Amino acid sequence: xxxxxxxxxxxxxxxxxxxxxxxxxxxxxxxxxxxxxxxxxxxxxxxxxxxxxxxxxxxxxxxxxxxxxxxxxxxxxxxxxxxxxxxxxxxxxxxxxxxxxxxxxxxxxxxxxxxxxxxxxxxxxxxxxxxxxxxxxxxxxxxxxxxxxxxxxxxxxxxxxxxxxxxxxxxxxxxxxxxxxxxxxxxxxxxxxxxxxxxxxxxxxxxxxxxxxxxxxxxxxxxxxxxxxxxxxxxxxxxxxxxxxxxxxxxxxxxxxxxxxxxxxxxxxxxxxxxxxxxxxxxxxxxxxxxxxxxxxxxxxxxxxxxxxxxxxxxxxxxxxxxxxxxxxxxxxx
Amino acid sequence: xxxxxxxxxxxxxxxxxxxxxxxxxxxxxxxxxxxxxxxxxxxxxxxxxxxxxxxxxxxxxxxxxxxxxxxxxxxxxxxxxxxxxxxxxxxxxxxxxxxxxxxxxxxxxxxxxxxxxxxxxxxxxxxxxxxxxxxxxxxxxxxxxxxxxxxxxxxxxxxxxxxxxxxxxxxxxxxxxxxxxxxxxxxxxxxxxxxxxxxxxxxxxxxxxxxxxxxxxxxxxxxxxxxxxxxxxxxxxxxxxxxxxxxxxxxxxxxxxxxxxxxxxxxxxxxxxxxxxxxxxxxxxxxxxxxxxxxxxxxxxxxxxxxxxxxxxxxxxxxxxxxxxxxxxxxxxxxxxxxxxxxxxxxxxxxxxxxxxxxxxxxxxxxxxxxxxxxxxxxxxxxxxxxxxxxxxxxxxxxxxxxxxxxxxxxxxxxxxxxxxxxxxxxxxxxxxxxxxxxxxxxxxxxxxxxxxxxxxxxxxxxxxxxxxxxxxxxxxxxxxxxxxxxxxxxxxxxxxxxxxxxxxxxxxxxxxxxxxxxxxxxxxxxxxxxxxxxxxxxxxxxxxxxxxxxxxxxxxxxxxxxxxxxxxxxxxxxxxxxxxxxxxxxxxxxxxxxxxxxxxxxxxxxxxxxxxxxxxxxxxxxxxxxxxxxxxxxxxxxxxxxxxxxxxxxxxxxxxx
Numbered sequence: 003x004x005x006x007x008x009x010x011x012x013x014x015x016x017x018x019x020x021x022x023x024x025x026x027x028x029x030x031x032x033x034x035x036x037x038x039x040x041x042x043x044x045x046x047x048x049x050x051x052x053x054x055x056x057x058x059x060x061x062x063x064x065x066x067x068x069x070x071x072x073x074x075x076x077x078x079x080x081x082x083x084x085x086x087x088x089x090x091x092x093x094x095x096x097x098x099x100x101x102x103x104x105x106x107x108x109x110x111x112x113x114x115x116x117x118x119x120x121x122x123x124x125x126x127x128x129x130x131x132x133x134x135x136x137x138x139x140x141x142x143x144x145x146x147x148x149x150x151x152x153x154x155x156x157x158x159x160x161x162x163x164x165x166x167x168x169x170x171x172x173x174x175x176x177x178x179x180x181x182x183x184x185x186x187x188x189x190x191x192x193x194x195x196x197x198x199x200x201x202x203x204x205x206x207x208x209x210x211x212x213x214x215x216x217x218x219x220x221x222x223x224x225x226x227x228x229x230x231x232x233x234x235x236x237x238x239x240x241x242x243x244x245x246x247x248x249x250x251x252x253x254x255x256x257x258x259x260x261x262x263x264x265x266x267x268x269x270x271x272x273x274x275x276x277x278x279x280x281x282x283x284x285x286x287x288x289x290x291x292x293x294x295x296x297x298x299x300x301x302x303x304x305x306x307x308x309x310x311x312x313x314x315x316x317x318x319x320x321x322x323x324x325x326x327x328x329x330x331x332x333x334x335x336x
Numbered sequence: 337x338x339x340x341x342x343x344x345x346x347x348x349x350x351x352x353x354x355x356x357x358x359x360x361x362x363x364x365x366x367x368x369x370x371x372x373x374x375x376x377x378x379x380x381x382x383x384x385x386x387x388x389x390x391x392x393x394x395x396x397x398x399x400x401x402x403x404x405x406x407x408x409x410x411x412x413x414x415x416x417x418x419x420x421x422x423x424x425x426x427x428x429x430x431x432x433x434x435x436x437x438x439x440x441x442x443x444x445x446x447x448x449x450x451x452x453x454x455x456x457x458x459x460x461x462x463x464x465x466x467x468x469x470x471x472x473x474x475x476x477x478x479x480x481x482x483x484x485x486x487x488x489x490x491x492x493x494x495x496x497x498x499x500x501x502x503x504x505x506x507x508x509x510x511x512x513x514x515x516x517x518x519x520x521x522x523x524x525x526x527x528x529x530x531x532x533x534x535x536x537x538x539x540x541x542x543x544x545x546x547x548x549x550x551x552x553x554x555x556x557x558x559x560x561x562x563x564x565x566x567x568x569x570x571x572x573x574x575x576x577x578x579x580x581x582x583x584x585x586x587x588x589x590x591x592x593x594x595x596x597x598x599x600x601x602x603x604x605x606x607x608x609x610x611x612x613x614x615x616x617x618x619x620x621x622x623x624x625x626x627x628x629x630x631x632x633x634x635x636x637x638x639x640x641x642x643x644x645x646x647x648x649x650x651x652x653x654x655x656x657x658x659x660x661x662x663x664x665x666x667x668x669x670x671x672x673x674x675x676x677x678x679x680x681x682x683x684x685x686x687x688x689x690x691x692x693x694x695x696x697x698x699x700x701x702x703x704x705x706x707x708x709x710x711x712x713x714x715x716x717x718x719x720x721x722x723x724x725x726x727x728x729x730x731x732x733x734x735x736x737x738x739x740x741x742x743x744x745x746x747x748x749x750x751x752x753x754x755x756x757x758x759x760x761x762x763x764x765x766x767x768x769x770x771x772x773x774x775x776x777x778x779x780x781x782x783x784x785x786x787x788x789x790x791x792x793x794x795x796x797x798x799x800x801x802x803x804x805x806x807x808x809x810x811x812x813x814x815x816x817x818x819x820x821x822x823x824x825x826x827x828x829x830x831x832x833x834x835x836x837x838x839x840x841x842x843x844x845x846x847x848x849x850x851x852x853x854x855x856x857x858x859x860x861x862x863x864x865x866x867x868x869x870x871x872x873x874x875x876x877x878x879x880x881x882x883x884x885x886x887x888x889x890x891x892x893x894x895x896x897x898x899x900x901x902x903x904x905x906x907x908x909x910x911x912x913x914x915x916x917x918x919x920x921x922x923x924x925x926x927x928x929x930x931x932x933x934x935x936x937x938x939x940x941x942x943x944x945x946x947x948x949x950x951x952x953x954x955x956x957x958x959x960x961x962x963x964x965x966x967x968x969x970x971x972x973x974x975x976x977x978x979x980x981x982x983x984x985x986x987x988x989x990x991x992x993x994x
Contacts, residue, residue: 035943038914042914045914046862048861108893109888112850113850113891114887114893115893116888116894117895117896118895133912134913135895135913137863148862
């Protein structure tokens with residue numbers, strides 16, 4: 003029997019415009035209080051607020067989304083934050099409108115999270131820079147659902163949108179689904195490259211930055227590794243590999259230029275539009291997967307319900323298979 | 337046998353202005369104090385002039401402002417420097433304050449070779465605990481190295497550095513960590529001096545002999561006695577084996593002490609007097625491990641700034657110990673004690689293995705993240721134990737019944753209020769001083785300073801020249817900021833966990849609180865998000881770090897912004913991040929100035945609904961004033977129950993958005 007699915011993810015269906023707390027003109031002027039309020043609304047789980055968020059997104063999506071969305075990823079401890087700080091400082095000086103999304107891990111036990119540390123950045127006061135941290139919450143894949151949604155809002159409002167992920171892992175492919183340009187940061191001494199190739203992560207980046215290149219010998223070795231890993235490429239975009247240092251500012255201008263060149267490449271080859279469509283689709287699929295999973299779990303009475311089921315029926319591993327068959331028969335309704 | 341000489345008796349003091357502090361010093365000396373211990377205000381410690389934006393509200397608060405040679409002359413007016421033994425708690429700007437001191441001596445006609453005293457000058461513990469650092473590690477250690485190489489030749493009786501264990505204990509260090517991390521700092525400094533190549537082998541040996549220490553002493557005073565013996569033994573071995581010092585006299589572990597402030601309580605503050613006495617015993621009883629200088633805090637330190645009478649009481653404690661008791665009459669009374677020996681050996685083994693671990697990580701500078709995380713984790717454990725009732729604090733988590741105290745009625749009459757006029761007075765005199773100096777000479781001296789910073793010449797001679805030329809503290813530091821850059825130390829909060837157990841007093845209550853935090857998302861629409869920050873120049877981040885760790889473990893999303901933030905920075909972070917609540921920590925006494933600025937900033941951004949809670953050493957009168965200004969809750973040292981504070985924060989947030 004086929005399950006009948008009736009879901010309405012809040013971003014899908016148009017809803018009649020209701021009273022908006024957010025002033026669109028102020029948003030478009032990059033008014034940071036309004037941006038923050040809009041993101042608060044987007045995160046809000048209460049149904050009336052979700053309707054409002056939807057209205058806001060409807061309003062915005064009729065407008066251009068000029069921002070270049072740049073994802074910065076790489077394993078923990080590689081110096082992503084310092085590198086992003088330098089990029090932010092640099093972009094802030096150009097007067098471009100810059101938004102930053104930083105995602106930090108959530109504790110699996112408490113659900114709590116320690117977020118951000120913008121104190122490291124020297125942003126000129128008055129520069130149009132907006133920085134928001136998100137907890138990864140229950141999502142694997144490097145971004146939180148809220149951060150995903152925030153991208154679709156912010157890219158209408160700024161010139162550059164930087165996204166810092168939790169740290170690369172086998173499941174961290176979200177960034178490829180949301181960023182126009184992905185920069186992967188690795189450090190010279192770690193065997194990172196080999197691990198990434200194994201994990202299939204090397205397919206993700208458009209630009210590779212080897213950080214902490216103040217140690218030249220190690221950086222040269224890592225460069226050779228990475229270039230070897232990329233040597234069989236047949237794509238139109240030759241992925242640049244740069245040795246950089248957030249400490250000495252080595253080659254940061256080149257990194258900045260490479261990011262801009264990639265955006266130009268996307269535009270002239272008309273791949274940007276295609277990419278943006280794929281991004282929306284990926285988001286939708288992600289939301290659907292999450293939502294169906296949540297509803298399915300709820301249909302069984304949530305984690306507690308499953309627990310009861312488990313203990314009452316004294317389930318075994320083969321019983322889990324039976325449960326999965328059962329699940330496929332459930333009618334999903336909202 | 338001959339009676340041992342008493343230690344140098346000092347009281348850490350200074351406030352308002354150089355003139356007011358000078359009067360206080362002379363009063364203290366007339367009461368039998370035998371040395372001076374200068375407390376500088378935070379702008380002076382972090383290299384800002386009194387009229388800098390970041391100095392607002394901090395001028396003259398936790399110490400005396402010294403902006404130029406005029407202030408330094410006033411501070412020591414009528415005090416002949418060749419007769420004085422002066423300790424200066426100064427670190428990021430130590431080279432500069434030492435230069436001012438030498439310049440004042442020269443103006444008094446005193447030969448710098450006669451100067452006695454010490455500059456604290458330990459930047460590592462500033463990164464780890466005290467927060468008045470300015471520059472990154474490498475140039476900071478170079479400045480330290482410069483002061484050492486300069487004084488060895490030109491101010492030979494001066495102790496150019498006090499490697500500090502004091503602040504590590506305040507940050508939560510166990511005795512093992514305290515000994516290990518302090519010795520690692522000493523290694524980093526001496527290695528830098530050696531590598532600078534500026535000293536001959538003989539001079540370097542002298543330099544090793546000039547290294548002194550500043551140690552903490554807590555209430556478990558038997559263990560503290562053993563800790564000091566471990567320090568002595570390990571320093572003796574380290575200087576012999578690592579630096580090849582053959583003269584045992586140059587290998588002696590020379591140290592001064594300020595006894596523990598962390599354990600002093602706001603509740604029943606009179607109990608702090610016996611605490612202070614016992615802590616003093618730990619560093620005076622044993623002849624072989626006796627301190628060279630002692631400073632005692634006052635009974636009311638957890639309430640606010642001490643008055644002259646409070647300081648007198650602490651001085652009298654020292655005098656009674658030294659002159660009435662017989663502790664100076666005997667050889668080391670612990671010699672031959674099996675118990676002391678066993679405990680000492682155990683601590684020594686553990687401490688040395690921790691030294692080796694840090695050295696394997698590349699030394700204390702490379703291991704800064706590791707060391708900071710260890711300290712935060714130890715402190716978290718300490719707070720957990722007190723909250724769980726596993727560690728008794730009399731009058732706080734046990735024996736809390738009390739008769740009304742005649743010493744302290746809960747108002748602000750039992751502490752010193754800094755005259756708010758002092759800041760304006762200081763600013764006026766700073767501007768007059770700038771106007772009166774020879775600008776050409778000041779500019780030339782600053783250019784010479786820039787050149788020395790760039791080409792690696794010793795920073796001291798040119799700094800003394802700057803002092804005479806009327807360069808200000810802010811100008812000196814700014815020139816070096818431009819040359820060296822600035823630094824932000826690790827927060828260390830990522831590595832600490834309150835408890836992994838869901839049992840026991842803390843574990844169970846934490847579970848309940850987590851459920852409350854999860855449920856609050858229904859009221860708030862999204863998970864509870866808070867910002868914890870420290871406005872102003874105060875770098876004592878231990879409290880803020882604990883709140884951040886506990887909030888995270890209670891399930892909140894925590895934006896921790898660290899130290900030295902302007903009210904503007906806090907408001908923009910709170911706005912961008914969309915936090916539900918702001919927690920501010922201020923220990924410098926500048927709360928009445930900085931907190932209302934944050935609240936005004938929130939209003940201006942249309943964020944008037946975001947509640948603000950404040951923690952710090954805040955007298956009751958001030959707390960009233962803060963609440964009137966719109967602060968939702970004020971927490972002081974007597975609020976030790978973390979889980980109650982956190983649950984309170986959930987209430988405040990829910991009420992604000994209901």
